[in-house]
Amino acid sequence: MHIRVRSGGHDYEGLSYVSVLPFVIIDLINLQSVTVDATNNTAWVEAGATNGKLYYSIAQKSRTLGFPAGVCPTVGLGGHISGGGYGLLLRKYGLAADNVIDAQLIDVNGRILDRASMGEDLFWAIRGGGGNTFGIVVAWKVTWFQFRPATVTVFTVEKTLEQNATQLVNRWQYVADKLHEDLFIRVILERTSSTDARELSRTGLAKDDCTEMSWIESTLYFAGFSRNTSLEILLNRTQPSVRFFKAKSDYVKEPMPEVALEGIWESLFQLEVGSGQLIFSPYGGRMSEISESSIPFPHRAGNLYKIQHLAYWDEEGIEESNRHISWIRRLYSFLAPYVSKNPRLAYINYRDLDIGINNQGNTSYKQASIWGIKYFKITLTGWSMSRPKLILLISSETNKASHLSQLDHHDEEGSYKVEQPNKDVRVLYWTSMCRLIIAMRFFEM
Numbered sequence: 157m158h159i160r161v162r163s164g165g166h167d168y169e170g171l172s173y174v175s176v177l178p179f180v181i182i183d184l185i186n187l188q189s190v191t192v193d194a195t196n197n198t199a200w201v202e203a204g205a206t207n208g209k210l211y212y213s214i215a216q217k218s219r220t221l222g223f224p225a226g227v228c229p230t231v232g233l234g235g236h237i238s239g240g241g242y243g244l245l246l247r248k249y250g251l252a253a254d255n256v257i258d259a260q261l262i263d264v265n266g267r268i269l270d271r272a273s274m275g276e277d278l279f280w281a282i283r284g285g286g287g288n289t290f291g292i293v294v295a296w297k298v299t300w301f302q303f304r305p306a307t308v309t310v311f312t313v314e315k316t317l318e319q320n321a322t323q324l325v326n327r328w329q330y331v332a333d334k335l336h337e338d339l340f341i342r343v344i345l346e347r348t349s350s351t352d353a354r355e356l357s358r359t360g361l362a363k364d365d366c367t368e369m370s371w372i373e374s375t376l377y378f379a380g381f382s383r384n385t386s387l388e389i390l391l392n393r394t395q396p397s398v399r400f401f402k403a404k405s406d407y408v409k410e411p412m413p414e415v416a417l418e419g420i421w422e423s424l425f426q427l428e429v430g431s432g433q434l435i436f437s438p439y440g441g442r443m444s445e446i447s448e449s450s451i452p453f454p455h456r457a458g459n460l461y462k463i464q465h466l467a468y469w470d471e472e473g474i475e476e477s478n479r480h481i482s483w484i485r486r487l488y489s490f491l492a493p494y495v496s497k498n499p500r501l502a503y504i505n506y507r508d509l510d511i512g513i514n515n516q517g518n519t520s521y522k523q524a525s526i527w528g529i530k531y532f533k534i535t536l537t538g539w540s541m542s543r544p545k546l547i548l549l550i551s552s553e554t555n556k557a558s559h560l561s562q563l564d565h566h567d568e569e570g571s572y573k574v575e576q577p578n579k580d581v582r583v584l585y586w587t588s589m590c591r592l593i594i595a596m597r598f599f600e601m
């Protein structure tokens with residue numbers, strides 16, 4: 157009998173509620189309380205609470221307080237913080253997991269442990285080592301931050317290829333990680349119709365593009381709600397719209413050449429993609445200051461940005477799913493020369509079973525190290541007594557669902573050996589658009 161643990165149910169591969177073997181779900185949905193200690197800038201947050209609940213609860217104390225977790229309010233903190241958890245405050249304050257100072261965990265023997273009783277090694281492992289791996293997190297104790305001055309400036313600028321989107325994204329790659337840590341500029345690449353594109357008359361960033369708001373209002377803005385929406389919407393646990401999707405992730409250490417960006421445009425134009433999207437999130441700032449081994453999340457200095465690849469579709473059925481998943485795998489394969497290599501790294505919270513899963517029987521260390529290396533940078537040669545904590549991670553990656561057959565196609569670096577797409581397939585009246593989503597923060601220095 158397998159045990160699945162669910163907090164927000166947002167696992168990209170459904171691992172909190174899917175198993176090929178008989179299983180029970182331990183659902184933490186009723187453990188949602190958030191207790192804010194305004195004197196010590198801390199909060200105890202139960203694992204079944206969502207990002208939105210945490211943001212809402214902190215805002216009840218003051219609208220100038222914030223916490224560096226994810227953009228989506230409905231994500232559960234049990235899984236989110238277990239894998240790292242990042243949002244628009246990444247460059248300023250690091251990950252959600254970087255700001256955990258204590259936890260309550262139920263271990264395999266049913267004991268309820270806190271930081272002191274679990275010890276520093278286990279406390280290290282649960283902050284980024286991946287959900288459902290070391291025990292069941294009941295609650296996290298986090299530190300939150302006070303913004304001064306209280307205002308955040310946000311803006312979204314849209315550019316088409318005709319408006320030099322390629323050159324703009326190319327330039328962005330050279331500066332986004334080096335800007336002041338108060339500035340977070342992420343790029344979303346997607347296609348749009350020529351009609352939409354013609355309506356995009358703006359050619360540069362203007363004062364009118366900028367809106368000042370409190371940090372809590374910016375969480376609504378980035379979640380796609382209008383500014384006047386009641387903060388109570390942050391307590392809603394259901395996504396406003398749900399689509400089928402498959403995601404992958406990459407880390408970029410050198411700027412990609414323009415030819416790679418052009419290949420991305422071409423891929424987005426392909427007929428079989430329902431709607432594809434690439435989200436580039438800049439690193440640098442605080443992320444470069446925190447040591448690689450501070451917690452199991454290892455993606456720190458040396459990364460320019462992270463890519464999230466996404467394929468969305470609405471049609472049901474295996475054939476449709478295969479078509480869209482095949483598209484995203486081709487794009488992933490195409491990008492292999494331009495992203496991190498040996499290992500090709502990935503973000504555990506953007507779970508991707510293409511990277512590897514356990515056998516239904518025994519799984520060898522060598523097999524498990526495929527995803528140990530990609531998610532956590534654990535290498536066979538790096539197995540040494542100087543990094544004893546890492547051994548724990550490799551050996552405890554738990555049994556996953558049944559996508560192993562998909563591994564037949566990929567080589568050691570996760571590139572898929574499939575036919576390259578037909579380069580002639582292009583719908584001319586689609587044009588590609590790049591959106592720059594910028595959150596600028598002003599602090600008293």
Ligand SMILES: Cc1cc2nc3c(=O)[nH]c(=O)nc-3n(C[C@H](O)[C@H](O)[C@H](O)COP(=O)(O)OP(=O)(O)OC[C@H]3O[C@@H](n4cnc5c(N)ncnc54)[C@H](O)[C@@H]3O)c2cc1C
Pocket residue numbers: 160161162163164165166167168170171172184203204225226227228230231232233234235236238239240241242243286287288289291292293294505506
């Ligand atoms: C719409 C959407 C938006 C997202 N946005 C972001 C973002 O902005 N930034 C970001 O970093 N990530 C983001 N993610 C990814 C998200 O961080 C992960 O999917 C995360 O694991 C979800 O946690 P959960 O509790 O909601 O999911 P669940 O499906 O409940 O759990 C995920 C994993 O953690 C395990 N787990 C859950 N609860 C516990 C617990 N209490 N103790 C131990 N293990 C547990 C589960 O068994 C499962 O393996 C997003 C995901 C979605 C679907």
